[in-house]
Amino acid sequence: MSEVLRAEGLTRVFKDFWGRPTVTAVDQVSFSLGGGEVVGLLGPNGAGKSTTVKMLLGLLRPTAGTCTVLGQSAGHAATQARVGYLPEESAFWPTLTGRETLELLAGLTARPSDPAALLARVGLTAAADRRVGEYSKGMARRLGLAQALLGSPDLLILDEPTSGLDPLGRREVKAMIGELATAGTTILLSSHLLAEVEDVCDRVLVLLNGRLVAAGGLAELLGETGQLALPLPQLSPEALARVLAAVRAELGTEIEPRPLSRGLEAFFLDLVARESGQ
Template identity: 40%
Template sequence: MTVLARTIEATRRYGDVLALDRVSLDIRAGELVGLLGPNGAGKSTLINLFVGLRRPTSGTVELLGGSPGDPVTRRGIGVTPQETGLPESLRVGEIVDFISAHFPKKVEKGELLARFGLSDLIKRQIGGLSGGQKRRLAVALAFAGEPKLVFLDEPTTGLDVEARRALWDGVRAFHEDGGTVLLTSHYLEEIEALAERVVVVGRGRVLADDTVRAVRDIVGVRRVSLSAADLPDLPGVIGSEREDGRVHLLTTDPDRLVVELVRSGAPFSGLEIRPSTLEEAFLTITSKESAHA
């Protein structure tokens, strides 16, 4: 598959802070990649390198076969950063026209607004929009120039559930037409719902890079759920919570845990064992990285 964006041993420092540490990553045509990591992991810095807003301290960054610093090359991408500032006096239709004018090809205005559920706002001033409406507009603008590759940094921050799902539909439509997307999110269900490939970063390094299922399997975490009033200390438990009368235990060795539970003689019922969610896998990967730091 064609590589649209690439970092090779890319390092980025801000003074004494090491934001990215020799990161090598390829984004291939047609992929929808989810970038996960805690605050300060290097997600936004990585996107800034790809889109030419920052240069690596060392290493190489390639974009669409050229340099991210080339304005002509950047015409082939769309970007929604974490924070955007749109002119509040302009109307929604006017800002779409303004952004579209920067690109040789453009999506028809009505089609673009409809894709993200903004059709009824075309004549509204941006200053009169809600925060969620502004965010949806900012995401829609990333798709205005018929990009080959779109970078979305926390695209659904501040959106309610309905608006978030409407935005998901717009991103999916672009991807199904052959578009390529790299998105970051704190909403792990968003990554599970959208991404085919997951890249987990922490402390400036890539900790995992694979499918959602494979990322779960990498950490081998299983969720053991049961009903019990009290439980003894059990081996291999890396996390636990109690909810609605049930206890949920995270472990990498469910067989040993269950054997020790039976040996303890503690009464329990309704035992269930299932694979971890991406959230559980994510927390395990990043906690292991912190422990080794």
């Protein structure tokens, strides 16, 4: 697996007007991303996730350390063409339509994808000719995703990609991330939604107070609890009693069966699919 991104001892100290250090936002962070990996960047507010991402993109200069993206220093024009970025805030030009926004950004890219196809991919075809200022937060997020995919990037950096999206949109985004990873795109996903990261990521990096406090594969980090879940279909009271008796005889302890809920998100998605005839 070829290396797509490497950060070595990445440090960023913010200073005040007089040059006095005020806060060390990122402190000696080192990690790397291989081709086709989906890696989650986790951490509470103020952990240094966004500052790290900005350094990887060349928007901020590291106080110390280096970051190499696709073989070049971060922010190098040659690599920008191969990096897609979805910022945490969907900041577009409110007077432009969605189509115009993508066409403008496509004009800045050497080999842009078709804006119309991207709009269709993120479900914005119907709103393509509306001004972005009139978009809902979720629509703006979808447009952000489309612009991140404009140059068919090899590395995609997504900062809270599902923020503001409804459950259907979140599911679509997760599916899209899966498709992109399958196609070989490396993805760095910064998110607060741990379940989401767990669903799509191969590895996670956990930042706390600017330091990398944990890194590794999900199975490696989460480990096993020593417990086993055995989903069963609905049983008659007699059948359930026989199963519990057999388990009790095997383990020597009492166990309490709990009904398995499908969860609100699954219920909502089923309902929407049923009502819309899908």
